[in-house]
Amino acid sequence: MGCVIRLRIDLAYDGGAFYGWAKQPELRTVQGEIESALARILRTPADGPQPRLVVAGRTDTGVHASHQVCHIDVDESALASCVGHMDAPAEVALQRRLDRMLPDDIVIHRISRAPEGFDARFSALERTYVYRVRDAAVPMDPRLRGFVLRLDDELDVDAMNEAMAATIGLHDFGSFATPNPGGTTIREVKIARWDRVPVRPLVAYADETARGSLGTPAYVTPAADSGLLTLTIVADAFARNMVRSLVGASIKVGQGKRSVAWFRDKVAEPKREGETGPIAPQGLTLEYVAYPPDDQLATRAEAIRAKRTL
Incomplete structure (x- = not known):
């Protein structure tokens, strides 16, 4: 060779x-x-x-x-x-x-x-996931069913964000994840926020006075993701089922089935049980993986291989 x-x-x-x-x-x-x-x-x-x-x-x-x-x-x-x-x-x-x-x-x-010292897994600084939901606040577009979860309830976004705020920082997410052999469920979450995508035109027209053939305002084609609810979550790494389980638990809060205090307790006391299992997978997408400058790749990889503690 x-x-x-x-x-x-x-x-x-x-x-x-x-x-x-x-x-x-x-x-x-x-x-x-x-x-x-x-x-x-x-x-x-x-x-x-x-x-x-x-x-x-x-x-x-x-x-x-x-x-x-x-x-x-x-x-x-x-x-x-x-x-x-x-x-x-x-x-x-x-x-x-x-x-x-x-x-x-x-x-x-x-x-x-790859630059010297690069390791796709261990050199990574953080991963960004987005989970997409179409709730009852807007009609479902069936073309999006492959990567958007449909729910029949209208969700309380403020309550969901109040719950997700408890995930920010270094925590043991044992209530929401399972560790790999020899690993832990300790992770550092940097961003975790639900937002509703604004209803927006697919194309921004320079002439806002454009008129149709009958003199009425022209139809403006909406962007396909208009009105979706999206959770953007960024962490140094994620344990198995962690994102989908956090999504499922926060949606229960948004539906009024569970309280914000219940969610906070699950973060504070890492204990895996049936109420914090993962939600359906199709709404989840890995959007981005960030890496440090080339001269820091090897150092990052060496540091992240160490078993974490709180």
Whole structure:
């Protein structure tokens, strides 16, 4: 084997038809699809080490990503062989070949050579998730059913935000998550807020006096996400089921089924039980993964590997 180099892969996917990110036997997963395609492109021998992706954050069954990040270590000569007759850098050639081979519900945004010390998982500073809900305050657009949760109640957004305020800071989220083996449910939440998307035009017209054929005000096409309720939550990392469980609990508060004090107690006393289980996955999307400057990547990775305590 020749020189091994690390590649960073930025991608997106519609999680509706996947059993999550992590590769599983006999099940369709994002990791499984990409690794299988990479093995064919890089001509990996069946009896040799197979391509292995390391991801910034594993998403569950049905959860989407508009910006996911992973890395892979590849043999430089195998990467160079991707160029063929293309007049392009090897990373670009690999991306083009992946684009042609992957299914339509996975899109590769960019493949680049990772800077020294980069680790897609451990170098990350924070992850941003958004959960989208269409409540009774606005009609449901059936075209959005794949990534928006429909609820029949009109939610109390102020009460939901009062509850979510208790999550800000470093806490043990054991009431809302399960730890990985040897890990903890201690996480630092930096932002957690519900907002209603304003009803807004799809296109902002410079001439607000535009008239239709009968002289009446012209119809203004609304943006598809007008009126949606969105939870934006940012943390250094998330434990398994943490976001969906926080969403489910805060929605119970918004429906008037539980109080803000009940939610705060769940944050203060980490205890997993039936009332704080995860809500449906389709409303959740991983939106962004942030990293420090290149010269701080290795230091960040080393620090985050340490087991956290309060």
